[in-house]
Amino acid sequence: MSPSPTDSATPPDTPPPDTPPSDKSPPNTASTDRDPAPRAASHAGSKGVVILGGLSAIAQATARLYAAEGARIMLVGRNADRLSQVAADLRARGAARSEVSVLDLAAAAPQARDHLTGWSDSLGGIDHIHLAYGVLGEGPAPDTLPDLASLLDVNFTSAALWSEAAVDHLATRGRGALVVIGSVAGDRGRQSNYAYGAAKGGLALFVQGLAHRVSGSGVRVALVKPGFVDTPMTDRMKKGGPLWATPDAVARTLRRAADRGGPIHYAPWFWRFIMLAIRATPALVFHRTKL
Numbered sequence: 689m690s691p692s693p694t695d696s697a698t699p700p701d702t703p704p705p706d707t708p709p710s711d712k713s714p715p716n717t718a719s720t721d722r723d724p725a726p727r728a729a730s731h732a733g734s735k736g737v738v739i740l741g742g743l744s745a746i747a748q749a750t751a752r753l754y755a756a757e758g759a760r761i762m763l764v765g766r767n768a769d770r771l772s773q774v775a776a777d778l779r780a781r782g783a784a785r786s787e788v789s790v791l792d793l794a795a796a797a798p799q800a801r802d803h804l805t806g807w808s809d810s811l812g813g814i815d816h817i818h819l820a821y822g823v824l825g826e827g828p829a830p831d832t833l834p835d836l837a838s839l840l841d842v843n844f845t846s847a848a849l850w851s852e853a854a855v856d857h858l859a860t861r862g863r864g865a866l867v868v869i870g871s872v873a874g875d876r877g878r879q880s881n882y883a884y885g886a887a888k889g890g891l892a893l894f895v896q897g898l899a900h901r902v903s904g905s906g907v908r909v910a911l912v913k914p915g916f917v918d919t920p921m922t923d924r925m926k927k928g929g930p931l932w933a934t935p936d937a938v939a940r941t942l943r944r945a946a947d948r949g950g951p952i953h954y955a956p957w958f959w960r961f962i963m964l965a966i967r968a969t970p971a972l973v974f975h976r977t978k979l
């Protein structure tokens with residue numbers, strides 16, 4: 689199974705942006721574009737893409753796919769220097785624009801609508817929004833309740849707020865796609881990481897509801913559930929073997945999901961069947977495992 693990021697059977701969903709070009713950017717948006725020419729007009733055929741959590745390894749692999757298509761990309765994350773480096777690399781790979789916005793996405797979630805409007809003005813319209821940030825935490829659940837609250841906020845509450853705002857933003861144009869990264873950990877509560885899993889499971893229900901809400905409207909909403917992926921997030925785990933995927937492989941699923949919609953994609957595909965078996969295992973049996 690080799691999903692193509694530029695599947696020719698899928699019609700492009702980027703007509704000339706209907707948001708007038710503007711010089712107005714949110715205060716935390718740093719343009720790193722090499723071409724200061726009028727924004728929307730000069731890149732009318734390319735996609736406007738916002739990546740929330742642009743420094744994640746999976747997000748960077750996804751951004752490289754868009755760069756090769758000549759997209760206009762807004763990377764959002766916490767580290768200004770690293771964002772600038774990634775943005776420069778994306779321009780070298782063919783991105784028509786690459787800009788960065790320095791934000792703590794958990795703290796900024798209540799202002800998500802304003803940020804999206806600013807990024808849309810800056811990019812000349814948004815076609816695809818990817819939500820790719822998250823924290824795994826250590827062990828089953830954080831030791832302190834404030835740390836547990838923070839883990840749930842990053843992985844569920846703030847992600848739900850950004851998802852809601854993203855869909856509302858796309859709905860004003862009646863087209864575009866939101867792709868959210870969930871996790872197979874959200875498919876069943878397990879002793880090894882139930883706090884993270886619960887947040888991802890809740891997010892999956894939220895995104896499923898959003899997909900239902902906008903079905904038939906021209907806006908697509910998809911949830912991608914990776915299994916084990918070799919990224920900094922999993923550096924404490926022993927890696928290797930057939931269950932481990934690369935960020936590039938997951939990125940291809942994300943890119944395809946943006947074109948085709950959802951509601952749910954497993955990455956790689958075989959996790960659908962693994963999780964089916966895990967969900968179907970009776971608690972009497974499951975509770976004897978250390979999963």
Ligand SMILES: NC(=O)c1ccc[n+]([C@@H]2O[C@H](COP(=O)([O-])OP(=O)(O)OC[C@H]3O[C@@H](n4cnc5c(N)ncnc54)[C@H](OP(=O)(O)O)[C@@H]3O)[C@@H](O)[C@H]2O)c1
Binds near residue numbers: 742823
């Ligand atoms: N790796 C896996 O096996 C796996 C499996 C299933 C699902 N996922 C999900 O895939 C997504 C991407 O993770 P990854 O594997 O690519 O890991 P990663 O490389 O560690 O990326 C996680 C990113 O999230 C960012 N982040 C966390 N909290 C943030 C906040 N409050 N504001 C802004 N950025 C924040 C981190 O930013 P900093 O660099 O500033 O810390 C980091 O860049 C996550 O949602 C993760 O839960 C991963």
